[in-house]
Amino acid sequence: MTRPFSPFKTIIEPFKIKAVEPIRMTTPEERKGILSQARYNMFNIHANDVLIDLLTDSGTAAMSSEQWAAMMRGDNAYAGSNSYYRFEAAVKDLTGYKHVIPTHQGRAAERILFSILGGTGKVIPNNTHFDTTRANVEVSGAKAIDLVIPEGKELRNRHPFKGNMDLLRLEEILKDAGSGQIPLCLMTITNNSGGGQPVSMQNIRETSAICKRYGVLFFLDACRFAENAYFIKLREAGFENSSPKEIAQEMFRLSDGCTMSAKKDGLVNIGGFLGMNDEDLAQQARNLLILTEGFPTYGGLAGRDLEAIAQGLNEVLDEQYLKYRIRSVEYLAEHLSAIGYPMIEPPGGHAVYIDARGLLPHIPPDQFPGQALCSAFYEFGGIRSVEVGNAMFGYCQDGKEIPSTMDLVRLAIPRRAYTQSHIDYVIEVAEQVYQFRDTLRGFRVIQQAPVLRHFTMEFERISD
Numbered sequence: 001m002t003r004p005f006s007p008f009k010t011i012i013e014p015f016k017i018k019a020v021e022p023i024r025m026t027t028p029e030e031r032k033g034i035l036s037q038a039r040y041n042m043f044n045i046h047a048n049d050v051l052i053d054l055l056t057d058s059g060t061a062a063m064s065s066e067q068w069a070a071m072m073r074g075d076n077a078y079a080g081s082n083s084y085y086r087f088e089a090a091v092k093d094l095t096g097y098k099h100v101i102p103t104h105q106g107r108a109a110e111r112i113l114f115s116i117l118g119g120t121g122k123v124i125p126n127n128t129h130f131d132t133t134r135a136n137v138e139v140s141g142a143k144a145i146d147l148v149i150p151e152g153k154e155l156r157n158r159h160p161f162k163g164n165m166d167l168l169r170l171e172e173i174l175k176d177a178g179s180g181q182i183p184l185c186l187m188t189i190t191n192n193s194g195g196g197q198p199v200s201m202q203n204i205r206e207t208s209a210i211c212k213r214y215g216v217l218f219f220l221d222a223c224r225f226a227e228n229a230y231f232i233k234l235r236e237a238g239f240e241n242s243s244p245k246e247i248a249q250e251m252f253r254l255s256d257g258c259t260m261s262a263k264k265d266g267l268v269n270i271g272g273f274l275g276m277n278d279e280d281l282a283q284q285a286r287n288l289l290i291l292t293e294g295f296p297t298y299g300g301l302a303g304r305d306l307e308a309i310a311q312g313l314n315e316v317l318d319e320q321y322l323k324y325r326i327r328s329v330e331y332l333a334e335h336l337s338a339i340g341y342p343m344i345e346p347p348g349g350h351a352v353y354i355d356a357r358g359l360l361p362h363i364p365p366d367q368f369p370g371q372a373l374c375s376a377f378y379e380f381g382g383i384r385s386v387e388v389g390n391a392m393f394g395y396c397q398d399g400k401e402i403p404s405t406m407d408l409v410r411l412a413i414p415r416r417a418y419t420q421s422h423i424d425y426v427i428e429v430a431e432q433v434y435q436f437r438d439t440l441r442g443f444r445v446i447q448q449a450p451v452l453r454h455f456t457m458e459f460e461r462i463s464d
């Protein structure tokens with residue numbers, strides 16, 4: 001007898017837990033004091049005082065038993081370590097690049113790349129530069145420009161590939177540029193600053209072709225490459241039957257190199273790399289690497305870190321993992337949306353971005369509505385989120401706030417670290433905060449640094 005059977009709807013975490021880390025419970029009363037001591041800056045709160053930490057998905061992944069086992073095999077030879085060769089083989093298998101240069105994290109790869117290719121008068125396009133990428137481009141003296149498609153800037157536009165590059169604008173800029181003025185074009189997959197939105201294979205292919213035509217190198221900022229590959233499988237015609245690995249390999253094949261923070265889709269707590277095909281560029285990069293990061297077979301990492309990356313790059317492309325990963329972010333977004341939270345739609349691969357300015361219209365941008373929502377999530381639920389708004393992108397000129405264009409709050413989901421009941425708790429907290437959103441108040445800055453102010457800013461609450 002055949003029994004009726006329909007596939008189960010619940011997408012379970014495709015792993016079981018072997019090591020646990022306790023979460024310290026705190027009360028709203030305690031957290032009120034902690035917040036005020038931290039001067040309402042989420043970066044000042046001790047992790048021990050946080051129940052659910054959604055500050056970032058970077059370096060916060062839980063490693064697998066295979067990664068811990070690989071770490072025991074770590075070979076810490078200064079030169080020519082076995083671990084380097086295993087790491088190099090894993091990266092080459094995935095990317096096909098001729099040269100693989102380990103770095104301690106993504107921004108170290110960026111600094112090396114732009115020290116060579118940047119400089120005064122140069123222009124570096126990207127769909128949207130992440131803040132460390134922009135900072136490293138600008139420190140070199142070059143100009144960083146963002147060319148994401150217009151749909152990518154519309155919060156509620158449900159375009160399937162909101163991270164795509166605006167190809168017409170890219171071509172215009174390349175046509176007008178002086179010889180050598182644009183040495184390199186980047187593409188961030190997924191586009192973190194634009195809401196973790198993916199880029200289609202077609203857009204990667206066309207960007208690559210345009211760059212080739214103008215003799216410009218085309219690099220990926222690849223830290224969330226596996227999430228991008230899975231979105232292509234889900235959303236782009238012709239890739240339904242390809243594996244995430246085949247899709248990722250094709251993305252890398254279309255590029256001349258990448259910067260990579262392995263703290264995201266490398267499933268590790270530290271590490272990154274720079275990959276490329278150009279021999280000359282690789283030689284220059286290695287020379288700089290030796291100066292500040294270390295010898296080219298370890299680049300600022302221990303042998304065990306290289307082992308963990310090699311294994312992580314393999315695990316992250318597992319289809320069951322990616323299905324669970326993308327679904328768990330979508331699950332959070334669906335529930336928050338049902339409560340009434342306005343947000344970037346559709347949700348990205350690693351995070352939900354709430355539109356705090358839309359949620360709290362009674363708090364003007366110069367009183368930091370994103371900050372008000374972050375503080376409420378922490379005070380009432382012990383949830384740490386991050387403001388991506390006026391504190392991060394606005395600035396102060398002659399004592400006056402020049403606000404950013406949006407005030408978002410990012411809930412970034414660490415990989416494999418939390419279960420569905422943790423996410424259900426976040427939803428419950430968000431539901432309560434939503435009920436009394438009209439009572440939330442804005443903030444006034446009491447101290448700030450001239451650059452990257454959000455990390456160290458201090459606030460006080462504006463009372464009625």
Ligand code: F0G
Pocket residue numbers: 055056057058105106107108130132133188192193221223261262263272
């Ligand atoms: N590029 C992108 C797109 C990133 O999201 C990050 C880091 C980096 C480069 C830099 O990598 O931290 O290893 O030096 N993003 C983290 C975040 C910090 O919270 O989104 P790193």
